[in-house]
Amino acid sequence: MTRERSMVPEAEFRSYYGRPVIKAPIWHEPHMPTYLYLGGLSGVSSMMAVVAGFTGHHRLARTARIAAALGAATGAGLLAAELGRPERFLNMLRVFKPTSPMSVGSWILAAQGGLSAVAASSELTGILPVVGDAAVLATGVTGPLTATYTAVLVADTAVPAWHEAYRELPFLFAGSALASAGALGMLATPRAEAGPARAVAMIGAAMETVSGVVMERRLGPAGEPYRLGRAGYLMRSARALTAGGGLLAAVAGRSRTLTALSGLALTAGALCTRFGVLAAGRASAADPKYTVVPQRQRLDGERPG
Amino acid sequence: MTERMGFFTDTSVCIGCKACEVACKEWNQLPDDGFVFEATSYDNTGQLGASTWRHVAFIEQTRTVRMKGDEDAGVDRWLMSSDVCKHCTHAACLDVCPTGALFRTEFGTVVVQEDICNGCGYCVPACPFGVIDRREGDGRAWKCTMCYDRQRGGLEPACAKACPTDSIQFGPLDELRERAEDRLERLHADGRPEARLYGESPDDGVGGAGAFFLLLDEPEVYGLPPDPVVTTRDLPSMWRWAGAAALSVAGVVAVAFSGSFAGGIAGFRNGGRR
Numbered sequence: 149m150t151r152e153r154s155m156v157p158e159a160e161f162r163s164y165y166g167r168p169v170i171k172a173p174i175w176h177e178p179h180m181p182t183y184l185y186l187g188g189l190s191g192v193s194s195m196m197a198v199v200a201g202f203t204g205h206h207r208l209a210r211t212a213r214i215a216a217a218l219g220a221a222t223g224a225g226l227l228a229a230e231l232g233r234p235e236r237f238l239n240m241l242r243v244f245k246p247t248s249p250m251s252v253g254s255w256i257l258a259a260q261g262g263l264s265a266v267a268a269s270s271e272l273t274g275i276l277p278v279v280g281d282a283a284v285l286a287t288g289v290t291g292p293l294t295a296t297y298t299a300v301l302v303a304d305t306a307v308p309a310w311h312e313a314y315r316e317l318p319f320l321f322a323g324s325a326l327a328s329a330g331a332l333g334m335l336a337t338p339r340a341e342a343g344p345a346r347a348v349a350m351i352g353a354a355m356e357t358v359s360g361v362v363m364e365r366r367l368g369p370a371g372e373p374y375r376l377g378r379a380g381y382l383m384r385s386a387r388a389l390t391a392g393g394g395l396l397a398a399v400a401g402r403s404r405t406l407t408a409l410s411g412l413a414l415t416a417g418a419l420c421t422r423f424g425v426l427a428a429g430r431a432s433a434a435d436p437k438y439t440v441v442p443q444r445q446r447l448d449g450e451r452p453g
Numbered sequence: 454m455t456e457r458m459g460f461f462t463d464t465s466v467c468i469g470c471k472a473c474e475v476a477c478k479e480w481n482q483l484p485d486d487g488f489v490f491e492a493t494s495y496d497n498t499g500q501l502g503a504s505t506w507r508h509v510a511f512i513e514q515t516r517t518v519r520m521k522g523d524e525d526a527g528v529d530r531w532l533m534s535s536d537v538c539k540h541c542t543h544a545a546c547l548d549v550c551p552t553g554a555l556f557r558t559e560f561g562t563v564v565v566q567e568d569i570c571n572g573c574g575y576c577v578p579a580c581p582f583g584v585i586d587r588r589e590g591d592g593r594a595w596k597c598t599m600c601y602d603r604q605r606g607g608l609e610p611a612c613a614k615a616c617p618t619d620s621i622q623f624g625p626l627d628e629l630r631e632r633a634e635d636r637l638e639r640l641h642a643d644g645r646p647e648a649r650l651y652g653e654s655p656d657d658g659v660g661g662a663g664a665f666f667l668l669l670d671e672p673e674v675y676g677l678p679p680d681p682v683v684t685t686r687d688l689p690s691m692w693r694w695a696g697a698a699a700l701s702v703a704g705v706v707a708v709a710f711s712g713s714f715a716g717g718i719a720g721f722r723n724g725g726r727r
Contacts, residue, residue: 161670161673162673162675163673164510164673164675164676165491165493165494165496165678167500168583169582169583169673169676169677169678170578170580170581170582170583170678171577171583171584171585171586173543173574173577173578174574174578174586174587175574189703190583192702195702195703195705195706199707199709199710200709200710203710204650205710231571231572231573231592236571236572239569239571240551240552240571240573242552242553242569243551243553244710247549247685248548248549248550248551248575249549249686249688249691250549250573250575251551252563254551255724264485288703291702291703292699292703293699295699296695296696296698296699296702297695299691299695300688300692300695303682303687303691304579304585304684304685304687304688304691305549305579306579306681306684307578311687314687314690314691314694315663315694317701319697319698321698322699322701322702325702326702326705326706327645338509344709345633345638345709346708347708347709347710348705348709351705351708351709355705357508360499372716380599420689429578434577436673436676437724438671440679443680443681444679444680446680447679447680453498
């Protein structure tokens with residue numbers, strides 16, 4: 149089992165004056181990680197809007213529809229600002245390329261943004277309710293994809309801390325998205341209807357925490373960038389805030405203050421997770437050992453004698 | 454499509470003159486990188502980037518060699534190597550580009566169309582060799598084109614033209630591979646067992662490089678990855694894991710609302726409108 153072998157040992161390795169082998173992601177902060185958060189928020193909010201509609205949670209459905217539209221619109225705005233040439237955002241839709249998660253993601257986001265905007269507009273104006281309902285139903289498909297495709301987006305790179313984590317990152321992002329949307333639902337809906345949002349937040353917080361732990365454990369030494377420096381600080385903060393917020397949601401009871409605290413902690417935790425993942429990717433690209441040592445071991449392992 | 458063209462960079466005859474860097478800059482009208490002294494070697498550009506499409510690495514080494522009379526002696530040597538975009542058979546930059554700005558030319562090379570590039574920067578961390586980069590103040594991604602414009606005019610790329618020692622050779626890839634094998638055998642016969650080819654095999658993680666190298670030490674010594682793999686090789690698996698996560702999102706939301714499905718379709722019809 150190659151996976152059980154230590155990936156990055158203490159051993160010496162050679163490099164070109166310690167220079168990085170690969171280029172670090174150049175995506176800006178706060179644009180990129182905030183987009184990851186908003187995409188998750190929008191995607192799960194849509195899913196909540198669909199199910200809340202079916203189950204008669206009208207206020208929650210309304211909140212979720214608006215959150216989904218705002219999340220997608222703001223996220224798309226951040227992406228446009230992230231591009232060196234924002235006026236060419238539409239260029240993303242000139243082709244559909246299955247080999248590019250960013251191309252696939254652009255179409256998912258365009259669908260999610262358009263549908264959720266229709267759903268929210270219909271909700272707010274009362275115009276064309278059937279169209280609004282159809283749109284929100286369709287976001288039941290685009291929503292979960294919006295919340296998780298971003299994990300493929302970062303994993304489909306040569307950045308070792310991202311690529312090697314491609315199994316866990318979607319669940320980390322999904323958990324984080326559930327916690328985000330649950331938190332907002334909790335904060336913005338009357339208590340009587342917020343029960344399901346609280347449950348979404350709690351399960352999401354658990355999923356986010358568990359997949360983060362599993363990811364770091366399975367990566368072993370290759371997961372070091374998630375534990376060191378700024379990324380380590382962000383990931384630890386994320387875990388404390390998410391786990392704390394999730395537990396608090398479970399015991400908040402009728403207290404408005406506790407509910408608010410829990411919602412804010414979950415939101416901060418989800419943001420920390422996204423900023424932490426970006427920071428870990430940068431750190432893992434900057435140090436040549438994360439690139440060279442596993443590849444060298446792979447080569448030497450295959451070479452008999 | 455015409456014959457696949459490529460570079461064979463024989464580092465054993467590189468003299469570190471940087472004529473290739475300069476010729477590339479001049480022909481392609483690339484901006485300077487700032488005047489930096491790295492203080493580690495004679496290398497003042499450091500790495501390939503948006504405005505450095507050929508980069509000469511300088512590696513100073515002291516090694517023990519057996520001299521005449523069976524005495525071991527420490528000998529200093531310089532390794533010099535002109536690095537360039539590998540024009541991979543399976544190019545990660547081309548795969549992940551969301552706009553189709555990167556394309557495969559009729560010469561089998563990989564080129565960015567500057568009028569289409571969006572500046573999304575996805576190709577930058579996708580490249581397993583750290584070649585392509587986004588230029589500050591321009592916002593678009595740039596890299597070696599293997600002088601696409603010169604090739605279309607029947608000329609060889611500027612770097613190969615300028616190389617005084619034929620360290621950089623340009624030609625049909627098949628022919629270059631044969632030439633490289635001959636050169637390798639010759640070096641081995643001359644008592645240079647450390648000589649090895651890098652990037653020439655179509656069986657490697659990127660399907661073979663359109664620009665390959667003869668090296669005198671391990672690739673990582675030159676700042677090259679020892680076993681690069683095109684990241685999109687795992688893409689189907691990545692989508693499956695993301696799909697499972699997406700389904701779990703739907704599942705979690707359904708579970709969270711379980712027990713309150715009584716409203717059903719009728720509830721939904723009024724769902725959006727109180």
